[in-house]
Amino acid sequence: MTVDEIIAELRDGMSIGLGGWATRRKPMALVRAIARSSLKDLTVIAGYGGPDVGLLAGTGKIRRLIFSFVTLDHIPLDPHYRAAREKGAFQVWEVDEGMFHWGLRAAAMKLPFLPTRVGIGTDVINQPGFKMITSPYQDEEELVAMPPITPDVALIHAHRSDDRGNILNLSVDPIFDELLVRASERSYVTVEKIVSTAALDMKTNSRFNLVERALISGVAEVPFGAHPTSGSPDYEIDLDHLRLYSKSASSAEQWDDYRSNFINVDEASYLSAVGGPSKVSSLPKPIY
């Protein structure tokens, strides 16, 4: 598939789950395509949010956000997210990171809830949508009944696949992309490179295989599709670009400039605007 063909599968008002973590392996090519589309009133499900949430908040695509945090990591706060949030531009359902993972797991197991202590004693469970449950065993402990989080569509970015959707994620930490896919009704993946099934060398690489291909509705080859977040080991975070993105929130003019240079363009023009393949491939690994 192409990015545009994936976007054509999306509808106004859908709930869209975004994989990755803050500045790592975010499906940014798809996020930019949503940002320049006519799609509206989306429920964005991004537990571990980064510039994906900021871009969609800044372009007014979000009606409701389900999340634990939004950060650019080295730049602690995303200014586009903040500005929209402080205007009350969208509703939020804010959950603990582990609760988010638990909600995906409940959805993946088709359960009405999973019990947890997480959230007890905090304002998280004072939001609408949470109920308590009493343990049926002798302890009779009061627990939070974490409801399922079921996106209509999951969008993730991975490193390799064949054209049937056998996917390899080569980064050190797979985060929770597998659960996001299992929780979602349908899932679309951008990958750095599509190769033959034999070239995946699945017998050697099986531990990098994210999820069964039966759960993948489509793959698109988009080299550097996670930029400016990292697609490590293929490429690292583009801190300079994240600074530029962050600065674009300083004025309406700068945001317009950013949008016309980096969002309202096709992926080939985007890649060339951010310095081209050789520059992105040689970004230094940031130090934590």
Add this chain to the structure above:
Amino acid sequence: MSNSSHPLSELMITACAEAWRGAGEIMVTGIGPIPRIAAGLAKRTFSPAIQITDGEAWYTSEPLPLGQSHQQPVYEGPANYDRVFSTLWSGKRHAMVTPVQIDRYGQANISVIGDHKKPRTAMLGVRGFPGNSICHPNSFFFPKHNKRVFVEGEVDFVCMAGYNPDRYPGGQMPKGIDLRLIVTELCVLDFGGTHHSIRIRSLHPGVTFDEVQDNTGFSITRPSAPIPTTCIPTPAQLAIISQLDPEEKRIRS
């Protein structure tokens, strides 16, 4: 601290490291430069068994210095996201965090200032604070000690559960809740007062009890015995701190 010639950041690092004295084989996470250097100092000195990470997805045998590109560390095993939750839910972790607000109950906030629906200031979001706070020990570091941080009343959005019985079904606090130290630029506090109230544990050199109280939005418990002075770092500790932070990121934090 203005009366002391001792560098404040080093003093705060050694005070923070005390949070993990006697910790045993648990995962330790110090978030931010000073808590992170402190965790490394604890491991290099009195708590060699603690497990610390490279800040990404691996446990390393030795604490990694901040900033500079370091030699390939010796990896002990994976600490990927999924395993972090498995570890923290089991209680085998002690984190030190820097929230934006804390109140008399130890309830802490990093989500929003003002109304949750339309905040005056939107910050990170609750992150993993709710789960951390009821599953394993937590300590705090605050580089600024004032009434905007140590608030009167409750924090604006309770991300981290504390010792407020009104927040629990039947007033029954979860077994895992265990708040330990609070290190600030003025003093070290703990939760050792009546009903876990926040108590002064030591004052940094040159700081008075009244100065701490005047900068705190609630009443601090004063111990009956004379208040100790926070220990000055030893030359050995200072040497390790400079190895762990050769670019002196501790000073700018």
